[in-house]
Amino acid sequence: MQVIYLDEPFNRKIVYPGPIVLALGFFDGVHLGHQRVIKRAKQEAEKKGAKLAVMTLDRHPSVAFQGVSQSSIRYLTPLKRKLELFVSLGADITYVVALNKEIVPMGPQEFVDKYMVGLNAITVVAGEDYTYGKKDIANMETLAEYSKKRFEIITVPHLKKDGHKVGSTAIREYIDEGDLNSANYLLGYTYQTSGTVVHGKQRGRKLGFPTINLDIPDNERIPGEGIYAVEVMIVGKKVFGMASIGRNETFGKGQKQTVEINLFDFSKMVYGEKVTVAWYCKLREQHKYPDATSLISQLKKDEHNTKEYFKKV
Known part of the structure:
Protein backbone atom coordinates (compact mmCIF):
# COMPACT_ATOMS: atom_id res chain seq x y z
CA MET A 1 0.00 0.00 0.00
CA GLN A 2 1.25 3.48 -0.89
CA VAL A 3 1.06 6.04 1.91
CA ILE A 4 0.96 9.69 0.83
CA TYR A 5 1.14 12.57 3.32
CA LEU A 6 -0.71 15.75 2.34
CA ASP A 7 -0.64 19.19 3.90
CA GLU A 8 -1.17 22.80 2.97
CA PRO A 9 -0.11 24.24 0.66
CA PHE A 10 -1.56 21.37 -1.36
CA ASN A 11 1.02 19.59 -3.54
CA ARG A 12 -0.64 18.02 -6.61
CA LYS A 13 2.65 16.48 -7.77
CA ILE A 14 2.56 13.71 -5.14
CA VAL A 15 -1.05 12.71 -5.81
CA TYR A 16 -1.72 9.34 -7.47
CA PRO A 17 -2.48 10.30 -11.09
CA GLY A 18 -5.15 7.71 -11.89
CA PRO A 19 -8.82 7.45 -10.93
CA ILE A 20 -9.63 6.39 -7.37
CA VAL A 21 -12.57 5.45 -5.22
CA LEU A 22 -12.05 7.44 -2.04
CA ALA A 23 -13.16 6.21 1.40
CA LEU A 24 -13.37 9.08 3.89
CA GLY A 25 -13.24 9.11 7.69
CA PHE A 26 -10.96 9.48 10.66
CA PHE A 27 -11.40 5.75 11.31
CA ASP A 28 -10.11 5.56 14.91
CA GLY A 29 -10.39 1.87 15.76
CA VAL A 30 -11.20 0.80 12.18
CA HIS A 31 -14.16 -0.98 13.76
CA LEU A 32 -16.93 -2.93 12.01
CA GLY A 33 -18.72 0.26 10.99
CA HIS A 34 -15.54 1.68 9.46
CA GLN A 35 -14.84 -1.64 7.79
CA ARG A 36 -18.28 -1.51 6.21
CA VAL A 37 -17.41 1.85 4.60
CA ILE A 38 -14.02 0.70 3.32
CA LYS A 39 -15.35 -2.63 2.03
CA ARG A 40 -18.14 -0.81 0.17
CA ALA A 41 -15.50 1.44 -1.39
CA LYS A 42 -13.40 -1.60 -2.30
CA GLN A 43 -16.37 -3.16 -4.10
CA GLU A 44 -16.89 0.04 -6.06
CA ALA A 45 -13.19 0.30 -6.93
CA GLU A 46 -13.12 -3.24 -8.27
CA LYS A 47 -16.29 -2.63 -10.28
CA LYS A 48 -14.85 0.51 -11.88
CA GLY A 49 -11.28 -0.73 -12.29
CA ALA A 50 -9.94 2.02 -10.04
CA LYS A 51 -7.62 2.09 -7.05
CA LEU A 52 -9.06 2.12 -3.53
CA ALA A 53 -7.77 5.09 -1.57
CA VAL A 54 -8.53 5.76 2.08
CA MET A 55 -8.19 9.25 3.51
CA THR A 56 -7.54 9.81 7.21
CA LEU A 57 -6.14 12.62 9.36
CA ASP A 58 -2.84 12.88 11.21
CA ARG A 59 -4.57 13.79 14.50
CA HIS A 60 -7.98 13.60 16.12
CA PRO A 61 -10.37 16.30 14.81
CA SER A 62 -11.08 17.45 18.38
CA VAL A 63 -7.48 18.70 18.63
CA ALA A 64 -7.95 21.10 15.73
CA PHE A 65 -11.61 22.04 16.06
CA GLN A 66 -12.28 21.88 19.80
CA GLY A 67 -8.90 22.87 21.23
CA VAL A 68 -8.35 19.51 22.95
CA SER A 69 -4.72 18.93 23.91
CA GLN A 70 -2.93 16.46 21.63
CA SER A 71 -1.20 14.97 24.69
CA SER A 72 -4.58 14.05 26.21
CA ILE A 73 -5.75 11.96 23.25
CA ARG A 74 -5.61 8.18 23.65
CA TYR A 75 -6.16 6.51 20.29
CA LEU A 76 -7.70 3.10 19.68
CA THR A 77 -5.49 2.85 16.62
CA PRO A 78 -2.44 5.11 16.32
CA LEU A 79 -1.51 5.75 12.69
CA LYS A 80 0.85 2.77 12.31
CA ARG A 81 -1.83 0.33 13.47
CA LYS A 82 -4.50 2.08 11.39
CA LEU A 83 -2.40 1.65 8.26
CA GLU A 84 -1.97 -2.07 8.99
CA LEU A 85 -5.74 -2.45 9.16
CA PHE A 86 -6.24 -0.49 5.93
CA VAL A 87 -3.87 -2.92 4.21
CA SER A 88 -5.87 -5.87 5.50
CA LEU A 89 -9.02 -4.32 3.99
CA GLY A 90 -7.46 -4.03 0.55
CA ALA A 91 -6.53 -0.35 0.38
CA ASP A 92 -4.13 0.53 -2.45
CA ILE A 93 -3.38 4.05 -1.22
CA THR A 94 -3.78 5.92 2.06
CA TYR A 95 -3.78 9.70 2.13
CA VAL A 96 -2.82 11.09 5.55
CA VAL A 97 -3.94 14.71 5.73
CA ALA A 98 -2.23 17.08 8.16
CA LEU A 99 -4.92 18.80 10.20
CA ASN A 100 -2.89 21.96 10.58
CA LYS A 101 -3.72 25.65 11.02
CA GLU A 102 -3.89 26.18 7.25
CA ILE A 103 -6.54 23.53 6.62
CA VAL A 104 -8.75 24.09 9.69
CA PRO A 105 -10.36 27.35 8.41
CA MET A 106 -10.80 25.95 4.88
CA GLY A 107 -14.34 26.14 3.57
CA PRO A 108 -16.19 23.02 2.40
CA GLN A 109 -16.06 23.94 -1.31
CA GLU A 110 -12.29 24.38 -1.26
CA PHE A 111 -11.88 21.12 0.69
CA VAL A 112 -13.98 19.20 -1.82
CA ASP A 113 -12.12 20.78 -4.74
CA LYS A 114 -8.69 19.93 -3.32
CA TYR A 115 -9.15 16.75 -1.29
CA MET A 116 -11.77 14.94 -3.34
CA VAL A 117 -11.70 16.24 -6.93
CA GLY A 118 -8.01 17.08 -6.58
CA LEU A 119 -7.23 13.47 -5.65
CA ASN A 120 -8.95 12.24 -8.85
CA ALA A 121 -11.86 10.66 -7.01
CA ILE A 122 -14.52 9.25 -9.31
CA THR A 123 -16.53 8.00 -6.34
CA VAL A 124 -16.52 9.15 -2.73
CA VAL A 125 -17.69 6.75 0.00
CA ALA A 126 -18.29 7.73 3.63
CA GLY A 127 -20.49 7.03 6.62
CA GLU A 128 -23.67 9.03 7.03
CA ASP A 129 -22.19 11.17 9.82
CA TYR A 130 -18.98 12.12 7.96
CA THR A 131 -18.18 15.86 7.97
CA TYR A 132 -15.48 17.91 6.24
CA GLY A 133 -15.93 21.14 8.17
CA LYS A 134 -18.76 22.56 10.25
CA LYS A 135 -21.29 19.76 10.41
CA ASP A 136 -24.32 21.95 9.64
CA ILE A 137 -22.92 22.94 6.23
CA ALA A 138 -20.27 20.30 5.43
CA ASN A 139 -22.01 16.95 5.70
CA MET A 140 -23.00 14.09 3.44
CA GLU A 141 -26.32 15.74 2.52
CA THR A 142 -24.62 18.90 1.28
CA LEU A 143 -21.79 17.07 -0.51
CA ALA A 144 -23.81 16.78 -3.73
CA GLU A 145 -23.94 20.57 -3.94
CA TYR A 146 -20.16 20.93 -3.56
CA SER A 147 -19.35 18.01 -5.83
CA LYS A 148 -21.08 19.64 -8.81
CA LYS A 149 -21.58 16.18 -10.31
CA ARG A 150 -17.83 15.66 -10.68
CA PHE A 151 -17.91 12.38 -8.75
CA GLU A 152 -20.42 9.83 -7.50
CA ILE A 153 -21.37 9.86 -3.80
CA ILE A 154 -22.12 6.73 -1.77
CA THR A 155 -23.38 7.24 1.79
CA VAL A 156 -23.07 4.19 4.02
CA PRO A 157 -25.68 3.93 6.82
CA HIS A 158 -24.63 3.37 10.41
CA LEU A 159 -23.93 -0.23 11.31
CA LYS A 160 -25.92 -1.33 14.34
CA LYS A 161 -25.36 -4.22 16.73
CA ASP A 162 -28.06 -5.16 19.22
CA GLY A 163 -29.93 -2.00 18.28
CA HIS A 164 -27.01 0.35 18.97
CA LYS A 165 -24.70 2.20 16.57
CA VAL A 166 -21.22 0.71 16.28
CA GLY A 167 -18.98 3.66 17.13
CA SER A 168 -15.55 4.56 18.47
CA THR A 169 -17.02 6.30 21.52
CA ALA A 170 -18.71 3.13 22.78
CA ILE A 171 -15.57 1.08 22.11
CA ARG A 172 -13.40 3.52 24.08
CA GLU A 173 -15.80 3.27 27.02
CA TYR A 174 -15.71 -0.54 26.91
CA ILE A 175 -11.91 -0.55 26.87
CA ASP A 176 -11.72 1.93 29.74
CA GLU A 177 -14.02 -0.38 31.73
CA GLY A 178 -11.95 -3.43 30.78
CA ASP A 179 -14.88 -4.95 28.91
CA LEU A 180 -12.77 -6.44 26.11
CA ASN A 181 -15.47 -8.89 25.07
CA SER A 182 -17.79 -6.04 24.08
CA ALA A 183 -14.99 -3.91 22.60
CA ASN A 184 -13.64 -6.75 20.47
CA TYR A 185 -17.16 -7.62 19.31
CA LEU A 186 -17.60 -4.10 17.89
CA LEU A 187 -14.06 -3.89 16.54
CA GLY A 188 -14.33 -7.18 14.68
CA TYR A 189 -10.84 -8.16 15.82
Whole structure:
Protein backbone atom coordinates (compact mmCIF):
# COMPACT_ATOMS: atom_id res chain seq x y z
CA MET A 1 0.00 0.00 0.00
CA GLN A 2 1.25 3.48 -0.89
CA VAL A 3 1.06 6.04 1.91
CA ILE A 4 0.96 9.69 0.83
CA TYR A 5 1.14 12.57 3.32
CA LEU A 6 -0.71 15.75 2.34
CA ASP A 7 -0.64 19.19 3.90
CA GLU A 8 -1.17 22.80 2.97
CA PRO A 9 -0.11 24.24 0.66
CA PHE A 10 -1.56 21.37 -1.36
CA ASN A 11 1.02 19.59 -3.54
CA ARG A 12 -0.64 18.02 -6.61
CA LYS A 13 2.65 16.48 -7.77
CA ILE A 14 2.56 13.71 -5.14
CA VAL A 15 -1.05 12.71 -5.81
CA TYR A 16 -1.72 9.34 -7.47
CA PRO A 17 -2.48 10.30 -11.09
CA GLY A 18 -5.15 7.71 -11.89
CA PRO A 19 -8.82 7.45 -10.93
CA ILE A 20 -9.63 6.39 -7.37
CA VAL A 21 -12.57 5.45 -5.22
CA LEU A 22 -12.05 7.44 -2.04
CA ALA A 23 -13.16 6.21 1.40
CA LEU A 24 -13.37 9.08 3.89
CA GLY A 25 -13.24 9.11 7.69
CA PHE A 26 -10.96 9.48 10.66
CA PHE A 27 -11.40 5.75 11.31
CA ASP A 28 -10.11 5.56 14.91
CA GLY A 29 -10.39 1.87 15.76
CA VAL A 30 -11.20 0.80 12.18
CA HIS A 31 -14.16 -0.98 13.76
CA LEU A 32 -16.93 -2.93 12.01
CA GLY A 33 -18.72 0.26 10.99
CA HIS A 34 -15.54 1.68 9.46
CA GLN A 35 -14.84 -1.64 7.79
CA ARG A 36 -18.28 -1.51 6.21
CA VAL A 37 -17.41 1.85 4.60
CA ILE A 38 -14.02 0.70 3.32
CA LYS A 39 -15.35 -2.63 2.03
CA ARG A 40 -18.14 -0.81 0.17
CA ALA A 41 -15.50 1.44 -1.39
CA LYS A 42 -13.40 -1.60 -2.30
CA GLN A 43 -16.37 -3.16 -4.10
CA GLU A 44 -16.89 0.04 -6.06
CA ALA A 45 -13.19 0.30 -6.93
CA GLU A 46 -13.12 -3.24 -8.27
CA LYS A 47 -16.29 -2.63 -10.28
CA LYS A 48 -14.85 0.51 -11.88
CA GLY A 49 -11.28 -0.73 -12.29
CA ALA A 50 -9.94 2.02 -10.04
CA LYS A 51 -7.62 2.09 -7.05
CA LEU A 52 -9.06 2.12 -3.53
CA ALA A 53 -7.77 5.09 -1.57
CA VAL A 54 -8.53 5.76 2.08
CA MET A 55 -8.19 9.25 3.51
CA THR A 56 -7.54 9.81 7.21
CA LEU A 57 -6.14 12.62 9.36
CA ASP A 58 -2.84 12.88 11.21
CA ARG A 59 -4.57 13.79 14.50
CA HIS A 60 -7.98 13.60 16.12
CA PRO A 61 -10.37 16.30 14.81
CA SER A 62 -11.08 17.45 18.38
CA VAL A 63 -7.48 18.70 18.63
CA ALA A 64 -7.95 21.10 15.73
CA PHE A 65 -11.61 22.04 16.06
CA GLN A 66 -12.28 21.88 19.80
CA GLY A 67 -8.90 22.87 21.23
CA VAL A 68 -8.35 19.51 22.95
CA SER A 69 -4.72 18.93 23.91
CA GLN A 70 -2.93 16.46 21.63
CA SER A 71 -1.20 14.97 24.69
CA SER A 72 -4.58 14.05 26.21
CA ILE A 73 -5.75 11.96 23.25
CA ARG A 74 -5.61 8.18 23.65
CA TYR A 75 -6.16 6.51 20.29
CA LEU A 76 -7.70 3.10 19.68
CA THR A 77 -5.49 2.85 16.62
CA PRO A 78 -2.44 5.11 16.32
CA LEU A 79 -1.51 5.75 12.69
CA LYS A 80 0.85 2.77 12.31
CA ARG A 81 -1.83 0.33 13.47
CA LYS A 82 -4.50 2.08 11.39
CA LEU A 83 -2.40 1.65 8.26
CA GLU A 84 -1.97 -2.07 8.99
CA LEU A 85 -5.74 -2.45 9.16
CA PHE A 86 -6.24 -0.49 5.93
CA VAL A 87 -3.87 -2.92 4.21
CA SER A 88 -5.87 -5.87 5.50
CA LEU A 89 -9.02 -4.32 3.99
CA GLY A 90 -7.46 -4.03 0.55
CA ALA A 91 -6.53 -0.35 0.38
CA ASP A 92 -4.13 0.53 -2.45
CA ILE A 93 -3.38 4.05 -1.22
CA THR A 94 -3.78 5.92 2.06
CA TYR A 95 -3.78 9.70 2.13
CA VAL A 96 -2.82 11.09 5.55
CA VAL A 97 -3.94 14.71 5.73
CA ALA A 98 -2.23 17.08 8.16
CA LEU A 99 -4.92 18.80 10.20
CA ASN A 100 -2.89 21.96 10.58
CA LYS A 101 -3.72 25.65 11.02
CA GLU A 102 -3.89 26.18 7.25
CA ILE A 103 -6.54 23.53 6.62
CA VAL A 104 -8.75 24.09 9.69
CA PRO A 105 -10.36 27.35 8.41
CA MET A 106 -10.80 25.95 4.88
CA GLY A 107 -14.34 26.14 3.57
CA PRO A 108 -16.19 23.02 2.40
CA GLN A 109 -16.06 23.94 -1.31
CA GLU A 110 -12.29 24.38 -1.26
CA PHE A 111 -11.88 21.12 0.69
CA VAL A 112 -13.98 19.20 -1.82
CA ASP A 113 -12.12 20.78 -4.74
CA LYS A 114 -8.69 19.93 -3.32
CA TYR A 115 -9.15 16.75 -1.29
CA MET A 116 -11.77 14.94 -3.34
CA VAL A 117 -11.70 16.24 -6.93
CA GLY A 118 -8.01 17.08 -6.58
CA LEU A 119 -7.23 13.47 -5.65
CA ASN A 120 -8.95 12.24 -8.85
CA ALA A 121 -11.86 10.66 -7.01
CA ILE A 122 -14.52 9.25 -9.31
CA THR A 123 -16.53 8.00 -6.34
CA VAL A 124 -16.52 9.15 -2.73
CA VAL A 125 -17.69 6.75 0.00
CA ALA A 126 -18.29 7.73 3.63
CA GLY A 127 -20.49 7.03 6.62
CA GLU A 128 -23.67 9.03 7.03
CA ASP A 129 -22.19 11.17 9.82
CA TYR A 130 -18.98 12.12 7.96
CA THR A 131 -18.18 15.86 7.97
CA TYR A 132 -15.48 17.91 6.24
CA GLY A 133 -15.93 21.14 8.17
CA LYS A 134 -18.76 22.56 10.25
CA LYS A 135 -21.29 19.76 10.41
CA ASP A 136 -24.32 21.95 9.64
CA ILE A 137 -22.92 22.94 6.23
CA ALA A 138 -20.27 20.30 5.43
CA ASN A 139 -22.01 16.95 5.70
CA MET A 140 -23.00 14.09 3.44
CA GLU A 141 -26.32 15.74 2.52
CA THR A 142 -24.62 18.90 1.28
CA LEU A 143 -21.79 17.07 -0.51
CA ALA A 144 -23.81 16.78 -3.73
CA GLU A 145 -23.94 20.57 -3.94
CA TYR A 146 -20.16 20.93 -3.56
CA SER A 147 -19.35 18.01 -5.83
CA LYS A 148 -21.08 19.64 -8.81
CA LYS A 149 -21.58 16.18 -10.31
CA ARG A 150 -17.83 15.66 -10.68
CA PHE A 151 -17.91 12.38 -8.75
CA GLU A 152 -20.42 9.83 -7.50
CA ILE A 153 -21.37 9.86 -3.80
CA ILE A 154 -22.12 6.73 -1.77
CA THR A 155 -23.38 7.24 1.79
CA VAL A 156 -23.07 4.19 4.02
CA PRO A 157 -25.68 3.93 6.82
CA HIS A 158 -24.63 3.37 10.41
CA LEU A 159 -23.93 -0.23 11.31
CA LYS A 160 -25.92 -1.33 14.34
CA LYS A 161 -25.36 -4.22 16.73
CA ASP A 162 -28.06 -5.16 19.22
CA GLY A 163 -29.93 -2.00 18.28
CA HIS A 164 -27.01 0.35 18.97
CA LYS A 165 -24.70 2.20 16.57
CA VAL A 166 -21.22 0.71 16.28
CA GLY A 167 -18.98 3.66 17.13
CA SER A 168 -15.55 4.56 18.47
CA THR A 169 -17.02 6.30 21.52
CA ALA A 170 -18.71 3.13 22.78
CA ILE A 171 -15.57 1.08 22.11
CA ARG A 172 -13.40 3.52 24.08
CA GLU A 173 -15.80 3.27 27.02
CA TYR A 174 -15.71 -0.54 26.91
CA ILE A 175 -11.91 -0.55 26.87
CA ASP A 176 -11.72 1.93 29.74
CA GLU A 177 -14.02 -0.38 31.73
CA GLY A 178 -11.95 -3.43 30.78
CA ASP A 179 -14.88 -4.95 28.91
CA LEU A 180 -12.77 -6.44 26.11
CA ASN A 181 -15.47 -8.89 25.07
CA SER A 182 -17.79 -6.04 24.08
CA ALA A 183 -14.99 -3.91 22.60
CA ASN A 184 -13.64 -6.75 20.47
CA TYR A 185 -17.16 -7.62 19.31
CA LEU A 186 -17.60 -4.10 17.89
CA LEU A 187 -14.06 -3.89 16.54
CA GLY A 188 -14.33 -7.18 14.68
CA TYR A 189 -10.84 -8.16 15.82
CA THR A 190 -8.86 -8.45 19.07
CA TYR A 191 -7.78 -5.07 20.42
CA GLN A 192 -4.03 -4.41 20.33
CA THR A 193 -1.51 -2.06 21.87
CA SER A 194 2.23 -1.77 21.35
CA GLY A 195 5.05 -1.23 23.83
CA THR A 196 8.70 -1.60 24.70
CA VAL A 197 10.02 -3.97 27.35
CA VAL A 198 11.63 -1.99 30.19
CA HIS A 199 13.18 -2.79 33.55
CA GLY A 200 10.80 -3.17 36.50
CA LYS A 201 11.22 -3.92 40.20
CA GLN A 202 11.39 -7.69 39.53
CA ARG A 203 8.81 -8.49 42.20
CA GLY A 204 7.18 -11.04 39.91
CA ARG A 205 10.41 -12.97 39.59
CA LYS A 206 10.72 -13.19 43.38
CA LEU A 207 7.12 -14.45 43.56
CA GLY A 208 7.75 -17.15 40.96
CA PHE A 209 5.83 -15.28 38.25
CA PRO A 210 8.41 -13.27 36.26
CA THR A 211 6.94 -10.51 34.12
CA ILE A 212 7.91 -8.22 31.31
CA ASN A 213 7.18 -4.58 32.11
CA LEU A 214 5.93 -2.48 29.23
CA ASP A 215 6.35 1.17 28.41
CA ILE A 216 3.31 1.95 26.25
CA PRO A 217 3.19 5.17 24.19
CA ASP A 218 1.12 7.91 25.83
CA ASN A 219 -1.16 8.22 22.80
CA GLU A 220 -2.33 4.58 22.95
CA ARG A 221 -5.41 3.63 24.93
CA ILE A 222 -4.87 0.79 27.41
CA PRO A 223 -7.64 -1.11 29.19
CA GLY A 224 -8.74 -0.18 32.69
CA GLU A 225 -6.96 -1.66 35.69
CA GLY A 226 -7.35 -5.40 36.13
CA ILE A 227 -5.98 -8.82 35.21
CA TYR A 228 -6.28 -9.90 31.56
CA ALA A 229 -5.75 -12.87 29.27
CA VAL A 230 -3.43 -11.71 26.48
CA GLU A 231 -1.37 -12.89 23.55
CA VAL A 232 1.96 -11.16 23.00
CA MET A 233 3.93 -10.95 19.77
CA ILE A 234 7.56 -10.84 20.93
CA VAL A 235 10.83 -11.62 19.08
CA GLY A 236 8.78 -13.04 16.22
CA LYS A 237 6.74 -15.41 18.41
CA LYS A 238 3.17 -15.37 19.71
CA VAL A 239 3.08 -16.18 23.41
CA PHE A 240 0.05 -16.44 25.72
CA GLY A 241 0.18 -14.78 29.09
CA MET A 242 -1.66 -12.94 31.84
CA ALA A 243 -1.34 -9.18 32.11
CA SER A 244 -1.71 -6.92 35.11
CA ILE A 245 -2.60 -3.26 34.77
CA GLY A 246 -2.46 -1.73 38.20
CA ARG A 247 -0.49 -0.12 41.01
CA ASN A 248 0.75 -3.14 43.02
CA GLU A 249 -1.01 -1.93 46.17
CA THR A 250 -0.10 -5.16 47.96
CA PHE A 251 3.39 -3.62 48.22
CA GLY A 252 2.30 -0.15 49.31
CA LYS A 253 0.12 2.81 48.38
CA GLY A 254 0.78 5.57 45.88
CA GLN A 255 2.69 3.54 43.33
CA LYS A 256 2.75 4.34 39.63
CA GLN A 257 0.48 2.36 37.33
CA THR A 258 2.33 -0.40 35.49
CA VAL A 259 1.60 -2.86 32.70
CA GLU A 260 3.20 -6.22 33.53
CA ILE A 261 2.77 -9.51 31.69
CA ASN A 262 3.64 -12.99 32.87
CA LEU A 263 4.40 -14.95 29.68
CA PHE A 264 3.80 -18.70 29.65
CA ASP A 265 6.68 -20.95 28.55
CA PHE A 266 8.95 -18.01 27.79
CA SER A 267 12.15 -17.10 29.60
CA LYS A 268 14.30 -14.97 27.26
CA MET A 269 15.84 -11.65 28.34
CA VAL A 270 14.08 -9.15 26.07
CA TYR A 271 14.75 -5.69 27.48
CA GLY A 272 14.35 -3.07 24.77
CA GLU A 273 12.27 -5.32 22.51
CA LYS A 274 9.16 -3.96 20.81
CA VAL A 275 6.05 -6.04 21.46
CA THR A 276 2.41 -6.11 20.44
CA VAL A 277 -0.23 -7.13 22.97
CA ALA A 278 -3.59 -8.56 21.92
CA TRP A 279 -6.11 -8.09 24.75
CA TYR A 280 -8.63 -10.93 24.86
CA CYS A 281 -10.61 -10.68 28.08
CA LYS A 282 -10.61 -9.40 31.63
CA LEU A 283 -10.16 -12.15 34.21
CA ARG A 284 -10.78 -10.13 37.35
CA GLU A 285 -10.40 -6.77 39.08
CA GLN A 286 -7.27 -5.68 40.91
CA HIS A 287 -7.15 -6.42 44.67
CA LYS A 288 -4.85 -5.56 47.51
CA TYR A 289 -3.68 -8.74 49.26
CA PRO A 290 -2.62 -8.97 52.91
CA ASP A 291 0.72 -10.59 52.06
CA ALA A 292 2.85 -12.12 49.29
CA THR A 293 1.62 -15.64 50.07
CA SER A 294 -1.98 -14.67 49.38
CA LEU A 295 -0.95 -12.96 46.18
CA ILE A 296 0.96 -16.04 44.97
CA SER A 297 -2.10 -18.20 45.62
CA GLN A 298 -4.22 -15.85 43.50
CA LEU A 299 -1.62 -15.73 40.72
CA LYS A 300 -1.74 -19.52 40.46
CA LYS A 301 -5.51 -19.31 40.01
CA ASP A 302 -5.09 -16.58 37.40
CA GLU A 303 -2.60 -18.70 35.48
CA HIS A 304 -4.98 -21.67 35.51
CA ASN A 305 -7.94 -19.51 34.42
CA THR A 306 -5.94 -17.90 31.61
CA LYS A 307 -4.79 -21.24 30.22
CA GLU A 308 -8.33 -22.61 30.42
CA TYR A 309 -9.62 -19.54 28.58
CA PHE A 310 -7.20 -20.02 25.70
CA LYS A 311 -8.02 -23.73 25.48
CA LYS A 312 -11.65 -22.74 24.83
CA VAL A 313 -10.76 -19.92 22.43
